[in-house]
Amino acid sequence: xxxxxxxxxxxxxxxxxxxxxxxxxxxxxxxxxxxxxxxxxxxxxxxxxxxxxxxxxxxxxxxxxxxxxxxxxxxxxxxxxxxxxxxxxxxxxxxxxxxxxxxxxxxxxxxxxxxxxxxxxxxxxxxxxxxxxxxxxxxxxxxxxxxxxxxxxxxxxxxxxxxxxxxxxxxxxxxxxxxxxxxxxxxxxxxxxxxxxxxxxxxxxxxxxxxxxxxxxxxxxxxxxxxxxxxxxxxxxxxxxxxxxxxxxxxxxxxxxxxxxxxxxxxxxxxxxxxxxxxxxxxxxxxxxxxxxxxxxxxxxxxxxxxxxxxxxxxxxxxxxxxxxxx
Amino acid sequence: xxxxxxxxxxxxxxxxxxxxxxxxxxxxxxxxxxxxxxxxxxxxxxxxxxxxxxxxxxxxxxxxxxxxxxxxxxxxxxxxxxxxxxxxxxxxxxxxxxxxxxxxxxxxxxxxxxxxxxxxxxxxxxxxxxxxxxxxxxxxxxxxxxxxxxxxxxxxxxxxxxxxxxxxxxxxxxxxxxxxxxxxxxxxxxxxxxxxxxxxxxxxxxxxxxxxxxxxxxxxxxxxxxxxxxxxxxxxxxxxxxxxxxxxxxxxxxxxxxxxxxxxxxxxxxxxxxxxxxxxxxxxxxxxxxxxxxxxxxxxxxxxxxxxxxxxxxxx
Numbered sequence: 278x279x280x281x282x283x284x285x286x287x288x289x290x291x292x293x294x295x296x297x298x299x300x301x302x303x304x305x306x307x308x309x310x311x312x313x314x315x316x317x318x319x320x321x322x323x324x325x326x327x328x329x330x331x332x333x334x335x336x337x338x339x340x341x342x343x344x345x346x347x348x349x350x351x352x353x354x355x356x357x358x359x360x361x362x363x364x365x366x367x368x369x370x371x372x373x374x375x376x377x378x379x380x381x382x383x384x385x386x387x388x389x390x391x392x393x394x395x396x397x398x399x400x401x402x403x404x405x406x407x408x409x410x411x412x413x414x415x416x417x418x419x420x421x422x423x424x425x426x427x428x429x430x431x432x433x434x435x436x437x438x439x440x441x442x443x444x445x446x447x448x449x450x451x452x453x454x455x456x457x458x459x460x461x462x463x464x465x466x467x468x469x470x471x472x473x474x475x476x477x478x479x480x481x482x483x484x485x486x487x488x489x490x491x492x493x494x495x496x497x498x499x500x501x502x503x504x505x506x507x508x509x510x511x512x513x514x515x516x517x518x519x520x521x522x523x524x525x526x527x528x529x530x531x532x533x534x535x536x537x538x539x540x541x542x543x544x545x546x547x548x549x550x551x552x553x554x555x556x557x558x559x560x561x562x563x564x565x566x567x568x569x570x571x572x573x574x575x576x577x578x579x580x581x582x583x584x585x586x587x588x589x590x591x592x593x594x595x596x597x598x599x600x601x602x603x604x
Numbered sequence: 605x606x607x608x609x610x611x612x613x614x615x616x617x618x619x620x621x622x623x624x625x626x627x628x629x630x631x632x633x634x635x636x637x638x639x640x641x642x643x644x645x646x647x648x649x650x651x652x653x654x655x656x657x658x659x660x661x662x663x664x665x666x667x668x669x670x671x672x673x674x675x676x677x678x679x680x681x682x683x684x685x686x687x688x689x690x691x692x693x694x695x696x697x698x699x700x701x702x703x704x705x706x707x708x709x710x711x712x713x714x715x716x717x718x719x720x721x722x723x724x725x726x727x728x729x730x731x732x733x734x735x736x737x738x739x740x741x742x743x744x745x746x747x748x749x750x751x752x753x754x755x756x757x758x759x760x761x762x763x764x765x766x767x768x769x770x771x772x773x774x775x776x777x778x779x780x781x782x783x784x785x786x787x788x789x790x791x792x793x794x795x796x797x798x799x800x801x802x803x804x805x806x807x808x809x810x811x812x813x814x815x816x817x818x819x820x821x822x823x824x825x826x827x828x829x830x831x832x833x834x835x836x837x838x839x840x841x842x843x844x845x846x847x848x849x850x851x852x853x854x855x856x857x858x859x860x861x862x863x864x865x866x867x868x869x870x871x872x873x874x875x876x877x878x879x880x881x882x883x884x885x886x887x888x889x890x891x892x893x894x895x896x897x898x899x900x901x902x903x904x905x906x907x908x909x910x911x912x913x914x915x916x917x918x919x920x
Contacts, residue, residue, distance in 0.1 A: 325783035325784070325785065326783050438872050439647075440872055441872075468646035468647055468810060468873075469646070469810065469812070469851065469854040469855055470646065470850060470851060470854045470868075470869045471646075471872060472854065472856075473854040473866060473868050473869075474868055474869070476856075477868055495783060495784065496856060497858050498855065498856030498857050498858050499856045501856065501857060501858045501859070501860045502856050502857070502863070521860060522860065525858065525860045526860075535785060536784060536785065537858070538788075539784045539785045539787065539788040540784060540788075540813065540858065541788070541791065541813045541814050541816065541817030541818075542813040542816060542817065543858070548795070549792055549795070550788035550791055550792055550817070551788065552785050552786070552787075552788030552789040552792065553785035553788075554789075556753055556755075556786075
């Protein structure tokens with residue numbers, strides 16, 4: 278385990294295991310994930326579809342689909358409090374006030390039959406003593422902060438573009454200055470110029486209020502520009518973690534290396550890309566040994582036997598590989 | 605090399621409640637045989653409509669389309685059918701563009717069967733060859749689309765598009781729904797196919813790193829019009845139009861030690877309904893002035909390099 282300053286830790290996840298059951302089958306979504314996040318910092322959680330990124334975020338907020346999704350083990354310490362052990366009444370306080378989440382598709386978070394201003398005001402009323410007019414005032418101020426002017430207060434979601442809707446969702450998520458923001462692919466559905474605007478809004482807010490963030494994305498460029506630390510997740514396991522510079526300058530796990538090499542533009546002038554061969558494993562079959570082994574160019578004997586232990590590469594950098602890339 | 609496709613002043617308008625939507629509004633460009641043109645722009649800029657209009661999935665409102673020098677703007681029945689064999693389309697979403705009730709073999713076979721150029725025995729052989737060429741395992745022939753992952757489904761779409769040996773392939777965001785590792789496989793496949801058969805391609809995407817990798821020339825579209833077009837290298841090295849500059853600067857970069865200067869645009873793409881005269885980008889442009897109220901034409905500022913902005917002029 279990498280050494281961290283315990284006093285400054287906001288979130289600490291230890292050995293989290295999450296399963297879904299569907300039609301009699303068990304899907305192993307998260308297989309023993311440990312993560313640390315310090316106050317005021319941003320962690321980029323990177324991985325491909327189905328790697329378990331969103332499941333981790335939903336576990337933190339305890340909003341896994343019930344009864345299919347279950348946390349089978351581990352702990353999630355938020356400010357030292359194991360939120361997996363707390364009653365739902367406590368979670369109602371934590372959600373929105375201490376921890377908020379932004380989803381990829383803003384429409385999953387917006388009510389189509391309510392004006393956007395009222396939706397923000399509703400959040401204010403639910404979580405504070407502010408009444409009608411006061412809540413409206415807070416909502417207006419918050420909307421303005423994310424770049425939505427007062428004349429849009431009475432608009433319905435359908436009257437706003439995707440970027441504007443995402444701004445409303447951000448306003449709702451940040452109105453109580455949460456300590457932790459879970460941003461799950463917040464700009465994936467948006468065009469790049471709008472993406473730049475939204476990331477700028479989040480960045481400015483974070484800097485002002487010292488909010489911590491877990492940014493879930495498949496886009497390494499977004500991580501490079503917005504995160505202090507990075508965790509690369511594959512088949513429900515963190516295969517590499519470190520500071521941004523550790524992972525970008527010295528990617529150690531063959532999967533991380535493969536992700537970079539797959540990017541057009543990683544090695545300029547090279548005509549053929551270097552994709553990762555094959556596909557991620559079937560999450561229904563609990564993999565023995567390294568789950569990346571079938572696709573790994575470096576796999577050798579021993580990779581398929583036992584779980585791969587964490588290997589500390591530097592005080593801030595670790596990976597789960599027997600034969601990591603040496604820099 | 606001769607031009608396989610040329611469009612001149614192509615327009616596609618739609619009647620909508622509230623007026624006329626100018627999805628494609630006077631677009632001209634040429635694509636040389638065996639090369640790829642990348643069409644870049646944000647959602648709603650008309651890039652997909654442009655592709656669909658060129659291959660006659662939409663009837664153009666005005667302007668001309670030439671295929672190998674022949675005017676194909678107003679084709680009917682049999683000629684149209686022949687043209688459509690030569691130009692094919694790969695869609696973004698292989699989940700919705702494949703028939704869920706057809707096996708992979710039937711899907712790839714269908715265009716061959718419709719062409720009536722193959723007897724039964726040769727049909728099977730042709731399908732097997734197409735599957736091999738696009739890297740689809742033989743054992744998947746009897747599978748249905750839902751049993752395949754996104755990457756393989758896109759391979760099936762590509763195999764089907766290639767069935768009749770097209771000369772021009774329009775790919776509309778073919779890798780946008782795929783994870784990067786799979787995306788790289790599909791991009792390699794498309795480039796291999798192009799090399800083998802001197803295929804001419806039009807690659808429509810919002811992903812600038814993908815388009816830089818795969819295209820020879822690039823056309824940047826904004827609200828139905830081209831604002832800048834030229835060789836990929838030049839355009840990425842020295843973009844001239846303020847919109848292109850902002851677009852390129854907005855792409856998050858993995859180069860952590862050389863952060864680029866970001867231009868954050870104000871506002872968003874408006875809808876191209878009842879467009880008035882003048883530069884369509886001017887409401888978001890920080891260089892906009894009174895001279896931008898007039899219509900902007902694509903001017904050749906360097907040999908073979910065109911920009912539609914009155915603030916950019918003369919050879920540079």
